[in-house]
Amino acid sequence: xxxxxxxxxxxxxxxxxxxxxxxxxxxxxxxxxxxxxxxxxxxxxxxxxxxxxxxxxxxxxxxxxxxxxxxxxxxxxxxx
Numbered sequence: 906x907x908x909x910x911x912x913x914x915x916x917x918x919x920x921x922x923x924x925x926x927x928x929x930x931x932x933x934x935x936x937x938x939x940x941x942x943x944x945x946x947x948x949x950x951x952x953x954x955x956x957x958x959x960x961x962x963x964x965x966x967x968x969x970x971x972x973x974x975x976x977x978x979x980x981x982x983x984x985x
Contacts, residue, residue: 933982939963939973945983946975 912918922930935941943959954962965971 930982933985934980939966942975942978942980943973945978945980947977947979949977951977 931937935945940959940963943954943962947953962973966973
C-alpha cells in the first residue's frame with residue numbers, strides 16, 4: 906500500500922539481482938528459451954499451445970520485438 910501511494914506512477918524504481926539469484930531465475934525458465942517456456946505454459950482453458958501458436962510467439966518476439974506473456978506458466982521457475 907505504501908509503495909502504491911508513494912512511488913507507483915510517480916518515480917522510476919530500479920533494482921538489481923545478485924548473480925546467483927539471476928542464474929536461478931534463468932535456469933528456472935529454461936535459460937530464456939522462449940519455445941520451452943511456451944511449451945510449459947497453458948491457455949486459460951488449460952490446453953497446451955500448438956506448435957503453430959508457439960511459432961507465432963517466437964516470430965512476433967524475434968521479428969517485431971513483441972512481449973510474450975504466459976500467465977499460466979508451469980516452468981520450474983514459475984512454480985518455485
